[in-house]
Amino acid sequence: MRNEPVVVAVVFQPKCFRCQVLLSGDSLARDFLAHQFCSSCGLVQPLAAEENYFSVLGETCRFGLDPEVLEKRFYRASRLFHPDRFSNSDSAAQALSLSRMSFLNQAYQTLKNPEALREYVFKREGIFQESLAQKTGQIPIELIEIAEGWFELQDEILEEADSLKVQKKLREFLETLQERKARIDEKILSLEKKYDERKYDEKNDDSKFSLLVLEEMAREVQNKNYLSSIEKNRDRMTQNVTSI
Amino acid sequence: MSLQYKFFKKTETTGPIVGIDLGTTNSLVAIIEQGRPRILKSRDGQNLVPSIVCFAGPQGPCVGTRAKQRRVIDVQNTVFSVKRLLGRSFEDLKNSKVQLPYEVVEQEGLIQIRVGDQTYSAIEISALILRELKEMAEKDLGVPVSQAVITVPAYFNDSQRQATRTAGRLAGWDVLRIINEPTAASLAYGLDRKKEGLIAVYDLGGGTFDFSILKLHEGIFEVLATSGDTSLGGDDLDRVIAQVAAQEIEKTWGICIFDEPKLHAAVLDSAERLKIKLSTEPQALMQVIWKGQTYERKWTLEEFEVLAQPILERTEKPCLQALKDAGLQASDLSDVILVGGPTRLHGVRQFVQKIFGRVPNTSLHPDELVAQGAAIQADILSGNNQELLLLDVVPLSLGLETYGGIVSSLIPRNTRIPTVAREVFTTFADFQTGVDIHVLQGEREKVQDNRSLAHFKLVGIEPLPAGMARIEVKFLVDADGILQVSAKDLRTGVEQSIEVRPSYGLSDQEVQKMLQSGLENAESDLGFRRLTEVRNEAERILRVTQKNLPQADQVLPPAEVETIRTVVTQVQEEIQKKDVRGIQDATARLNQVTLRLAELLIKETISRSIKQS
Known part of the structure; x- marks a missing residue:
């Protein structure tokens, strides 16, 4: 929120869809709910094209979101938009409540989940995993080596699961896997910070830079997914091997 | 801030809005008066109306207590536990082990209940119960009542919800909302206590089990996860008792109770009464009188609990699943609420205590909580209660x-x-x-x-x-x-x-x-999924190749075209064999041999479009 531009309301002054009261001219002015709800007649406003999962929860496009703040805003907005509040209203008002509440629910569900949030940002910024793979090549050699190591280890486990040597090797492998995952998580976190910090620096046009940051992040996410698939495979295997 | 804007009022609200708990064994109606829920009284001054319909009473069809009295003496004409059939197919019923003394027939795949020479759907029977509840509410309140909130088990699927709503409409109700039973119960729990935090609702009803986890915060009731089992309930406890009686009766009298509808109904009836007695006493007597013979048996609580154990154990998995879905540990919960008549049983309480490692909250009225909650939701919908708000979830993907x-x-x-x-x-x-x-x-x-x-x-x-x-x-x-x-x-x-x-x-x-x-079954499903994905991809490439083969003759040397044809056949063969690796390899080969063809075709298309422009 720090560097969020606050000029929007001056340029664009939306009026209530029905009663035509200026939406930004009331006590809710500057509140994230101001454009979403007419506090004069109580009508939930139709979703505008420029609205997104961030804006409906009073956020800008970023990663470092505070779950408690989000929850508070989600509850506040729910109190205003929920269909339960429009049980006695006409069908048009009910339909508006239904569509905005659905959107709000999806927005909250997405912003609360770090993985869903990253997917959403990638999609918004036009970053697609497939084209990324073409552009930057595949999974790094070292991760492929981890996978290969795992396949070899599997053979050994099948041959002599009880041998101390194999058990030790397995423990070491699991440690490496954890350690690699933690490193990737750390990397993703630092990229998220980087993205959040640079996004609204208006002095320099850094849209190209932030796109590069996102692309790097998407690659790390890809690597993380790759390791996760090994992990899933391991979970299945370790169920078969006793005393791990 | 008042949210009741005259501007958008549809019509002036007509009369009060009530909350209905349409249960498998009993139903209740409640209303909010001076901010507090009150359970409405039936004709005979009771809170609970048995969810039973008898089609041939002495004064015509009857519902509720009078129908329950006829359950044993007039088996063919008395229908109960119909909620277990609501929104289900005949196939479902065949697969479940539910044995009912009344006659159930199939009509175009749907369940019909035969009474005399008439057949009724489960929706129609439910509608009769709901109509009785409507008359009862109007009598108690002295005004016409047409708007209602009706509860359903949280784990009800779409068909079962729709069936409930349809039954309500058939009975003349304007069904303002269908809400989940455990969620409703949480409203009643949180109404005056103004409790905050994470709570769990363990709702073991007559025929269904629900488990929900909620977060209560400043009047918001947010469901975090829900799970359950739509064919597990107190009925099953009656049935284990009835099974024992059936065996003993067969041994001494030589009669199979399931061949004698009247005896079957009598055994179920006394099994239910025995179960209720055992929720307050350490031992009780079960008695069935039939055609001048008397079957008697003394039951101890321990004996019953041993039999009930496997049924109770079936509730554990849904509880753990919901905790996992919500990302919580049992120790994160600040309270576990018990809902439903069977939760009065000592064995159920102990089992819940074992799952959650805490003593469940037994200070509430397990039969009335759901109806009270439905009434609170009705109050919210009427606009009177602006403080509370329910945020619920879909139970199944x-x-x-x-x-x-x-x-x-x-x-x-x-x-x-x-x-x-x-x-x-x-x-x-x-x-x-x-x-x-x-x-x-x-x-x-x-x-x-x-x-x-x-x-x-x-x-x-x-x-x-x-x-x-x-x-x-x-x-x-x-x-x-x-x-x-x-x-x-x-x-x-x-x-x-x-x-x-x-x-x-x-x-x-x-x-x-x-x-x-x-x-x-995730694993076998995954294997199947993998095969389908690989096959879809192979078929896509086959389609494209076959579409372009006619042009191949013009741009490629005959030998190369022949190779493509051979590989096409190989892919088709591998698809037949359903071998993931085989299909993958053949598809890769096909990709390889058609590379030049694709390149040439794309080049040609581009040059054509350049010429056109």
């Missing part, structure tokens, strides 16, 4: 059938409602004008393992080359947890609304299994 019998998930379970999902469909063949859509509910990957909710067809699509049409289908789950589907042609903007008719089709024996088996 919704998905679509995709190419190859696989379900692609559309709305995962525990998604907050209302919610919406959009999916763009296109055509597979040139000039195709219709697309079939199959909506499913459940957690499994293969179509046949999930509950089929509806089939429908998008028609009137503009005839275009394959893949050109763009039809956006919108799936909306409303605040009742009921699905609404609409479609729009993205090219023409023409909207098309579709009514989703419940298909009741597939076996519902699986509904209860779906969650757990969704996990247990």
